[in-house]
Amino acid sequence: MARVCLVRPPFFKLYGIEKVHFPLSIGYLASYLERGGHEVSFVDGEVFDYGLYEGILYKGIINAALFYADPYFIERKFNVVGKVMEDPRHRVWDTLIGRIAAARPDVVGISCYTINMTAVNIISERIKSEIGDIPVVLGGIHPTALPAETLEQVRAADFAVMGEGEVTLLDLVNDIGDGKRTGLHIAGVVERGSADFKPRELITDLDSIPFPKRDFYDKSNYIFGAPLLTSRGCPFSCTFCASHLMWGRKVRNRSVRNVIEELKVLAGKFDAGRIRILDDTFVLNKPWIMEFCAELKASGLKLSFNCSGRINTVDEDLFRVLSDSGFDSIAFGIESGSDRIVKSINKNIDLSRVVDVIKTANRYGFDTTSFYMTGHPGETAEDIRKSADLFIRSMSKRGELSMLVPYPKTDAGERAVKQGFEFRVGDAYKMQHARNRVLFNMTQMPDAAFLAEHKRFERIIMRRNYMTLFKKMAKMAVRFITGRLK
Ligand code: B12
Numbered sequence: 001m002a003r004v005c006l007v008r009p010p011f012f013k014l015y016g017i018e019k020v021h022f023p024l025s026i027g028y029l030a031s032y033l034e035r036g037g038h039e040v041s042f043v044d045g046e047v048f049d050y051g052l053y054e055g056i057l058y059k060g061i062i063n064a065a066l067f068y069a070d071p072y073f074i075e076r077k078f079n080v081v082g083k084v085m086e087d088p089r090h091r092v093w094d095t096l097i098g099r100i101a102a103a104r105p106d107v108v109g110i111s112c113y114t115i116n117m118t119a120v121n122i123i124s125e126r127i128k129s130e131i132g133d134i135p136v137v138l139g140g141i142h143p144t145a146l147p148a149e150t151l152e153q154v155r156a157a158d159f160a161v162m163g164e165g166e167v168t169l170l171d172l173v174n175d176i177g178d179g180k181r182t183g184l185h186i187a188g189v190v191e192r193g194s195a196d197f198k199p200r201e202l203i204t205d206l207d208s209i210p211f212p213k214r215d216f217y218d219k220s221n222y223i224f225g226a227p228l229l230t231s232r233g234c235p236f237s238c239t240f241c242a243s244h245l246m247w248g249r250k251v252r253n254r255s256v257r258n259v260i261e262e263l264k265v266l267a268g269k270f271d272a273g274r275i276r277i278l279d280d281t282f283v284l285n286k287p288w289i290m291e292f293c294a295e296l297k298a299s300g301l302k303l304s305f306n307c308s309g310r311i312n313t314v315d316e317d318l319f320r321v322l323s324d325s326g327f328d329s330i331a332f333g334i335e336s337g338s339d340r341i342v343k344s345i346n347k348n349i350d351l352s353r354v355v356d357v358i359k360t361a362n363r364y365g366f367d368t369t370s371f372y373m374t375g376h377p378g379e380t381a382e383d384i385r386k387s388a389d390l391f392i393r394s395m396s397k398r399g400e401l402s403m404l405v406p407y408p409k410t411d412a413g414e415r416a417v418k419q420g421f422e423f424r425v426g427d428a429y430k431m432q433h434a435r436n437r438v439l440f441n442m443t444q445m446p447d448a449a450f451l452a453e454h455k456r457f458e459r460i461i462m463r464r465n466y467m468t469l470f471k472k473m474a475k476m477a478v479r480f481i482t483g484r485l486k
């Protein structure tokens, strides 16, 4: 038996956002390791109060409302993140290292998105210099994309795990527990300087994975609603997306029965009333959804849900069934209102359907969110204006706007590398989607013009978000007052 401490580096917390999702990655890895006989602790960098922000904006309902309307408000106003990331002795890192040390781990595993890599480097260094020479394992999408480079740049890390982590991490921890400190023969594990690597097969039967462990911290530390995954993988090939590096392009579904069993646990043991489905594209498999909604009804569970949609795979029939089953919020990746750009990024959606689909979803009472991006290769000011125009016409109740980030080993990332972009861990935290400056420009516009167009579109989206928020609050107030008068 080994003691494994899993770590999620802080990210949103540093931007003044009080609560985020519980991470399913950690939940799945933890339950798998526990089933394999190991003891697991979790140090979640998103739950501690580092005292970075004071005041009413950063707490409770006002913070949640701000997150809903303008998630990167604080990022745009302050430079707290830069100060934390450029100071390895900052109290944020003291807090995390103290927590990891208190868990007295035999192995530390750190979950890594690309944007986390500056933090991952600091945490790994400090583990080795202050806690001791315990094996540090990096896993998640970034080491999956760039395993050798990750070990090269994060000198204090011992192993990079590529791909789906459950089986690989258990094999590695078993080895470390047996006193072998080499992961060389384990599929999915990369060691520094070694060319000897065997890929790990994806898990064929998702029902064979135990439900994620969720009881490390009180649920009040997290955003309202329990995250849930009903499938892994997405068949599409959007050029900016990294999902296929982890899951491939074949979708694996859990069985409806297995998902309903987990929902029973969530509603019972965890008293969850709201479920956030985090699948890449939930609405792909209509027969599966129909069966799921029927079984949900038969189960008697009373839950509300949100999920991701896709313009080309939804119809009125689906909205009706989902709405009858408690789904009240759906998000669509549109990315651009320009046919030329949508084609060039391989988004594979029919823009002429957007207005109709979103209006239909609105009619069925869905809270609709549309995701757009700027900064697509070859984009012009006119393209961005087309996006803004489509957003306005579609009547999406909410929008989120990102500037393209060229993630490693995506098509966009490879294109950026060819044009001179270089990934460095010290700069990783700057690879943020909402920015006041241009990180890497692949558009046809000069930086200043691109930024101005982005800001213009951003203002349009924020106005709509605040308006929707205002309407929601007014409705709640009316309900509260009429309830009191009865
Ligand atoms: C839901 C989601 C979110 C949610 C919740 C995230 C969370 N932390 O729970 C929200 C909306 C908050 C979010 C935010 C962001 N996200 Co996101 N998100 C996703 C999504 C759709 C699913 C993630 C998920 O829960 N998967 C299910 C779990 C089980 O899988 P997993 O996390 O990958 O974990 C497995 C493996 O990675 C591995 N593993 C993970 N950690 C570790 C650790 C060790 C030690 C080991 C051995 C293995 C291991 O094993 C796990 C089990 O198999 C993915 C796309 C995708 N399909 O992967 C994008 C994705 C991960 N997100 C992405 C991005 C860019 C972001 C943001 C940076 C966006 C931003 N705002 O700037 C932030 C960063 C958040 C952060 N650092 O915490 C990118 C990452 C690209 C990259 N190279 O970094 C992805 C791939 C989408 C894309 N655009 O391509 N995200």
Ligand code: SF4
Pocket: 234, 235, 236, 237, 238, 241, 242, 243, 280, 281, 333
């Ligand atoms: S549809 Fe979504 S998850 Fe699938 S490739 Fe495109 S962006 Fe990635």
